[in-house]
Amino acid sequence: MAHDWQPDFEQLVDEHxxxxxxxxxxxxxxxxLAEEIxxxxxLELDRYLGKIESAxxxxxxxxxxxxxxxxxxxxxxxxxxxxxxxxxxxxHGIRVEERASPLAIRLEQLLATLPExxxxxxxxxxxxxxxxxxxxxxxxxxxxxxxxxxxRGLKLLRAKAQCHLKEYIRVxxxxxxx
Amino acid sequence: xxxxEEELRQAFERRPAPPSLKRRLMERRRTPRPRSYTVVWQRxxxxxxxxxxxxxxxxxxxxxxxxxxEAAREQVLIALRITGHALNHMNQQLAARxxxxx
Numbered sequence: 001m002a003h004d005w006q007p008d009f010e011q012l013v014d015e016h017x018x019x020x021x022x023x024x025x026x027x028x029x030x031x032x033l034a035e036e037i038x039x040x041x042x043l044e045l046d047r048y049l050g051k052i053e054s055a056x057x058x059x060x061x062x063x064x065x066x067x068x069x070x071x072x073x074x075x076x077x078x079x080x081x082x083x084x085x086x087x088x089x090x091x092h093g094i095r096v097e098e099r100a101s102p103l104a105i106r107l108e109q110l111l112a113t114l115p116e117x118x119x120x121x122x123x124x125x126x127x128x129x130x131x132x133x134x135x136x137x138x139x140x141x142x143x144x145x146x147x148x149x150x151x152r153g154l155k156l157l158r159a160k161a162q163c164h165l166k167e168y169i170r171v172x173x174x175x176x177x178x
Numbered sequence: 179x180x181x182x183e184e185e186l187r188q189a190f191e192r193r194p195a196p197p198s199l200k201r202r203l204m205e206r207r208r209t210p211r212p213r214s215y216t217v218v219w220q221r222x223x224x225x226x227x228x229x230x231x232x233x234x235x236x237x238x239x240x241x242x243x244x245x246x247x248e249a250a251r252e253q254v255l256i257a258l259r260i261t262g263h264a265l266n267h268m269n270q271q272l273a274a275r276x277x278x279x280x
Contacts, residue, residue: 009207010204013200013203014200017195017199017200018192018193018194018195019192020195021193021194021195021196021199022192022193022195025193026190031196035195035196035198035199035202038195038199038203039199039202039203039206042203043203043206043207046207101188101189103185103189104188104189104190104191107185107186107189107190108189108190111190122186122190123190126183126186126187126189126190127190127191127192129187154182154183154186157186158182161182
């Protein structure tokens with residue numbers, strides 16, 4: 001099938017590196033691993049470039065492959081996400097995000113404690129702003145399953161946030177009081 | 179819940195990729211992939227394993243045929259030996275009866 005769109009690899013990297021890196025980072029919780037996954041995803045794109053038909057196709061393809069590679073990496077390393085966030089700060093010397101609020105950082109940490117399918121659905125929903133139908137297409141899962149993961153994930157994350165953030169606010173208030 | 183979802187949208191904004199990502203990616207893209215050699219070696223090893231398997235299967239088949247042949251030969255020899263004994267026995271009996279008649 002002929003298509004007029006002429007993809008430029010470097011331009012695609014510039015445009016989508018933040019998306020691919022963020023997806024991998026939020027799925028794995030490991031900055032080094034996320035960078036490695038992002039590189040692998042783009043190298044695979046380079047090999048697959050001839051079959052990409054449009055900018056939307058490229059974006060969809062990158063999201064799907066980034067999620068698949070992240071899931072593969074998690075399966076291989078059998079990581080425990082909560083530990084990884086500790087590892088991240090200890091070993092990678094990461095500035096979790098200079099511009100991120102403490103609340104955002106804590107929410108990301110709590111996200112890492114959710115089961116992988118729920119985490120994937122939530123990341124695609126709230127980072128990429130995808131609809132449940134688009135998430136189902138990206139993850140190649142039934143729509144009902146995706147909706148269930150979204151609902152349960154959101155509920156669980158909210159419950160965890162209510163519990164942990166109350167504690168966070170209390171400690172903060174005590175610190176400012178002292 | 180909507181307020182919480184809004185919090186999530188803000189918290190889950192895309193993170194900027196490390197500045198080194200593109201540079202490293204371009205370096206990896208330029209360098210020839212050693213993986214292709216790995217694939218060649220893997221294929222070669224698979225061919226060798228397959229050849230060894232087929233070779234040993236052929237040898238085993240040949241040996242099995244020889245063993246079956248030897249067993250058949252042994253059985254034929256035993257049968258001939260039994261037949262020889264029976265004939266000798268018959269001859270002896272015939273000779274004994276001949277002597278009695280005389």
